Amino acid sequence: MVRLTPALVTTFVAALITAAAAHANPKRCVVDDIEHTVCLSQPAQRIIALSPGATELLFAAGAGNQVVAAVTYSDHPEAAKALPRIGSYNRFDMEAILAARPDLIIAWKEGNPREQVLQLRELGIPVYHGDQRDFKDIATTLNRLGVLAGTEMQANTRAAHFLEAIEHYRQRYSKAAKVPTFYQVWINPLMTANNQHFIGHALALCGGENIFGELPRLTPRISEEAVLSANPEVIIAGGMGEDDPSWLEPWRTYRNLLAVQRNNLFFVPPSTLQRPSPRLLDGIEQLCAHLDTARGRR
Amino acid sequence: MLLASATLGCIAVSVAVGSVSLSLADVWAVLTGKGEPLHRTLILDLRLPRALAAFATGGLLAVAGALMQVLLRNPLADPYVLGLSGGAAVAALLSMLADYPPVVVSIAAFMGALGSAVLVFGLSHGRGSWTTTRLLLTGVVISSGWGAVITFMLAIGPTERLPGMLYWLMGDLAYARSPWPALIVLGLTSLILLPLGRSLNVLSRGPLQAAALGVAVRPLEWSIYGSASLLTASAVTTAGSIGFVGLVVPHMLRLVLGNDQRLILPAAALAGGALLVLADTVARTAIAPEQLPAGVITALLGVPTFLYLLYRSR
Numbered sequence: 001m002v003r004l005t006p007a008l009v010t011t012f013v014a015a016l017i018t019a020a021a022a023h024a025n026p027k028r029c030v031v032d033d034i035e036h037t038v039c040l041s042q043p044a045q046r047i048i049a050l051s052p053g054a055t056e057l058l059f060a061a062g063a064g065n066q067v068v069a070a071v072t073y074s075d076h077p078e079a080a081k082a083l084p085r086i087g088s089y090n091r092f093d094m095e096a097i098l099a100a101r102p103d104l105i106i107a108w109k110e111g112n113p114r115e116q117v118l119q120l121r122e123l124g125i126p127v128y129h130g131d132q133r134d135f136k137d138i139a140t141t142l143n144r145l146g147v148l149a150g151t152e153m154q155a156n157t158r159a160a161h162f163l164e165a166i167e168h169y170r171q172r173y174s175k176a177a178k179v180p181t182f183y184q185v186w187i188n189p190l191m192t193a194n195n196q197h198f199i200g201h202a203l204a205l206c207g208g209e210n211i212f213g214e215l216p217r218l219t220p221r222i223s224e225e226a227v228l229s230a231n232p233e234v235i236i237a238g239g240m241g242e243d244d245p246s247w248l249e250p251w252r253t254y255r256n257l258l259a260v261q262r263n264n265l266f267f268v269p270p271s272t273l274q275r276p277s278p279r280l281l282d283g284i285e286q287l288c289a290h291l292d293t294a295r296g297r298r
Numbered sequence: 299m300l301l302a303s304a305t306l307g308c309i310a311v312s313v314a315v316g317s318v319s320l321s322l323a324d325v326w327a328v329l330t331g332k333g334e335p336l337h338r339t340l341i342l343d344l345r346l347p348r349a350l351a352a353f354a355t356g357g358l359l360a361v362a363g364a365l366m367q368v369l370l371r372n373p374l375a376d377p378y379v380l381g382l383s384g385g386a387a388v389a390a391l392l393s394m395l396a397d398y399p400p401v402v403v404s405i406a407a408f409m410g411a412l413g414s415a416v417l418v419f420g421l422s423h424g425r426g427s428w429t430t431t432r433l434l435l436t437g438v439v440i441s442s443g444w445g446a447v448i449t450f451m452l453a454i455g456p457t458e459r460l461p462g463m464l465y466w467l468m469g470d471l472a473y474a475r476s477p478w479p480a481l482i483v484l485g486l487t488s489l490i491l492l493p494l495g496r497s498l499n500v501l502s503r504g505p506l507q508a509a510a511l512g513v514a515v516r517p518l519e520w521s522i523y524g525s526a527s528l529l530t531a532s533a534v535t536t537a538g539s540i541g542f543v544g545l546v547v548p549h550m551l552r553l554v555l556g557n558d559q560r561l562i563l564p565a566a567a568l569a570g571g572a573l574l575v576l577a578d579t580v581a582r583t584a585i586a587p588e589q590l591p592a593g594v595i596t597a598l599l600g601v602p603t604f605l606y607l608l609y610r611s612r
Contacts, residue, residue: 072588086587090461091472093587094344098336099318110458113465115400115473123343191457219457 030144033109033131040126043150044104048097050117051089051108054130055080056277057138058106061145062154069100076271076279092116098123104148106130132276134201135166142278162278169205169284176207177298179291182232182259183210185274187247189221198280199273206288208234228254234294235259236287238270262297266290301568305353308572312349312579313341317586352471352578352592353571354480355537356547360570361487362529363544364551364562368502369522370430376545377530380437383539384444385414386531390538391451391463400475403466404535411531414440419523430505430519469540469593471578483532487525488567494518495560502557542597543570546604553607573600 029039046068049055055074058067070083071092086096089111097105102125107117109131121127128148132138139159146155183199185191193199195213203210211230212220227235235257237247245267252260259265268290272283314325320337327333328341362377370379377383389410393403422436448467455463466473491498497518500508505515533540547570548562555561577595584590 087589091465091589093317093582093589094472095316095318095340095582096587098339098344101336111461113462113472115475118400119343123339217456221453 028147028150030128030147032129032144033137033141034129036127036129038104038126038128038148040104040148044126044148046100046102047104047106047149048086048100048102049074049106050092050112051106051130052076052271053132053275053277054106054108055083056275056279057130057141058145058149060155060158060278061142061149062151062158063145063149066149068102069097076277094119104128106145130276133196134198135163135280138276138278138280139163141276158278162281165281166205166284169288173205173207173288176291177295178207178209179234179294180211180230180232181208181234181236181291182212182227182230184235184237184247185219185270186238187250190224190227191219191221193219198276202273202280202284202287205284206291208287208291228257231256231258233258233262234264234266234291236266236268236290238274239267243267243269262294264290264294264297266293301565301572305568305572305575308575308579309349309353312352312575313345315579315583316340316345317583347477348471348474348578348582349575350477350481351474351536352575354477354484355471355474355533355540355571356543356574356596357484357567357571358480358529358533358536359540359544359574360547360566361484361491361563362526362533363570364548364559364566365491365498365522365526365529366544367548368498368559369519369526370434371502371504372434373549374545375434376541377526377533378539378541378544379441380418380433380527381414381441381444382411382527382530383534384441384448385417386411386534387467387539388444388447388451389413390466390534391448391455394459394463394466395451395455400473404475407538408531408535411534412527414444415523415527415531433523465591466538468591469538470591471537471574471581472589473538474536477536480532480536483528484567487529488564491525491563492560494521495558495563498522498559498563499557502559537592540574540593540596542593542600543574546600547573550600550604550607553611 027039027041029037031037045066047058047063047066048069049058049067050071052074055067055070056076058064059077059080064079067083069086070080072085072088074080074083087093089108090113094116105120105125105127107127107129109129117127130141132141139162142155142159146152181203183192183203185193192212194215194217195210197218200210200213211232212222235251239245239247248265248267251257251265254260268283268286272279314322318340324333324337325341328337359377366375366377366379367373386407390403390407393406418437418440422433452463497513500511500513501518509515548566551562551565551569555565573596574592577599578592580595581590581592
C-alpha cells in the first residue's frame with residue numbers, strides 16, 4: 001500500500017487542479033487596455049485592425065498574415081497597403097466588417113466611435129481595445145496580440161527587443177546635457193505635444209526638454225508668441241507627408257530664435273513618432289541624432 | 299396612401315441595399331426567417347434598425363418643423379430655430395468631453411434639448427405677455443449663445459475627441475442605438491396631434507382670428523411648443539442634429555398638398571421619414587467603405603426637389 005505523504009498529496013491535488021483548469025478553460029485570454037478580458041478558443045485567423053497603429057502592431061507581433069482588413073492610412077509595413085479597406089478609423093463600414101467575418105477586432109479606444117465598437121461586441125465578435133500611452137504599453141500590447149494570434153514567440157521577442165532598445169537609449173542619454181526643444185505637431189493651428197504624448201516620451205528619452213511638456217492637454221494649441229518667448233534651442237517638425245519639411249521654413253524669419261541662429265531646425269517623418277508601434281525606434285533614433293547635432297553646435 | 303407606399307418602398311430599398319450586396323432572394327430568405335447567419339446579422343441587426351431609426355428621426359423632425367412654422371407663423375422656422383439642437387449639442391458634447399458612455403451622451407442630449415426648451419419658454423414668458431415674436435427672438439438669441447459655447451468646446455476639446463464631436467454635430471445615424479423610443483414618440487404625438495388639426499389650421503391664419511373662431515389660443519400654442527420640443531429632443535437624441543428635413547419637408551408638402559394641417563402633419567411624418575431613410579442609404583453606400591453623414595445627403599437630395607416644386611408652383 002502506498003503511504004500518502006503530504007508532499008505526494010499536494011502534488012496530486014495540484015496536478016488535478018491544473019488539469020481541471022486546462023479542461024474547463026482551453027482558451028487564450030488577455031486583459032485589454034479597458035480591463036476587459038478577451039478570450040479566444042483558438043488563435044485568431046481573421047483579424048481586423050481599426051487603426052493604422054493597430055495594423056503595425058499586428059504585423060510586428062508576427063500576425064500580419066492573419067490580418068484580413070484594415071482602415072485607411074494603414075501604410076506600414078508594405079504588405080499592409082494591399083489589405084482590403086473597411087473605411088477610416090473614425091467612420092467605418094459595419095457591413096464590410098461583418099462581411100469579412102473577423103474572429104478578432106483590434107479597436108483603438110481614443111479614436112474609434114464607441115457606439116460602433118460596442119455594437120460589434122454585441123454582435124459577438126471579440127474586440128481588443130488598445131490604448132497605448134508609453135513604451136511599456138507597446139511592448140505589453142505586442143505580448144498580448146501574440147497570445148491572441150498564437151504568435152507568442154515572435155511577439156515576445158519583438159517586445160523584448162523593443163524594451164531593450166529603449167533601455168539602451170535611456171542609459172545613453174540619461175546624463176546627456178538637456179536640450180530645450182519645441183516639437184511642432186501641426187502648423188495651422190500651431191500645435192505641439194505635452195510630456196504624456198509619445199513625442200514627449202521620445203524627447204525625454206533623447207535628453208530633450210519639451211518646452212511645452214507641462215501643458216495639461218495632450219496636443220495643446222499654442223501661439224507663435226509662446227514659442228518665441230520660450231526660445232527653444234531646437235525646433236523639430238512633422239509635416240503633411242512623410243518627407244515634407246516645409247513647416248520649418250516660417251521659423252527662419254525669426255532671426256533672434258536660438259534654434260534659427262544655430263540652424264537647429266529638423267524634420268522627422270511624423271508617422272515614426274506619432275504612432276504607437278515599434279517603429280517609434282526609427283523616430284527616436286533620428287530625434288536623438290538631431291539633438292546630438294544641436295549639442296555639437298553649442 | 300401614395301406617400302405611405304413610397305415610405306415602405308424607401309425602407310425596403312434601404313434594407314436591400316448596402317455595401318455588401320445581397321440578392322433580393324437572400325433578403326427575402328432573411329425576412330421569412332431563414333437565410334445565412336451573416337445575412338441575418340446584416341439585415342436584422344444593422345440595416346433594419348438603422349432604417350427604422352432614420353424613418354423615425356426624419357418623421358419627428360418634419361412634424362416638429364411643420365408645428366414650429368404654424369406656431370411662429372414664419373416660413374423660416376425649423377425644429378432648431380429656438381435653440382433645441384444647441385442645448386442638446388452642448389449637453390452631448392460635454393458628456394463626450396467627460397468620457398461618458400454612449401447611453402449617457404444620448405440621455406444628456408435629451409435633457410439638454412428639453413432644458414433649452416424650458417429656458418426659452420420661461421424667458422420669453424417673462425413678466426409681460428407671451429407673444430410669438432418674443433418667443434422667436436428669445437429662441438434665436440439663446441440658439442446663438444449655444445453656438446458660441448459649442449465653438450468654445452470644440453476649440454478647447456482634446457484633439458482626439460474632435461472627430462467624434464464634429465460627427466455628432468453633423469448628425470449621423472451610425473449613432474442610433476435603438477429605433478424604438480423615437481418610433482414610439484412619433485406614433486404617440488401623431489395620435490395626439492390629429493384631433494388638433496382643425497385648430498392648427500385656424501391658428502395658422504393668425505391668433506386673433508383663431509380666438510374669434512373660438513380656439514383657446516394660449517393653451518394650443520403651449521401644447522404645440524411642448525410637443526414640438528419633445529419631438530425634436532427625441533430626434534437629436536437618436537441621430538444628432540440632422541439639418542434641412544425639418545425646414546423643407548413641410549414646405550414641400552404645402553406646395554403639393556395645400557396648407558391643411560390635417561393632411562400636412564401625417565404627410566410630414568411619412569415624407570420626412572422617407573427622405574431620411576433614402577438619404578441614409580445613400581450616405582452609407584455612396585463611397586463605401588467610407589461613410590458619409592446623412593445630413594449631407596438630405597440637403598443634396600432635398601434642395602433640387604424643393605427648388606423644382608417651388609419653380610413649378612408659380
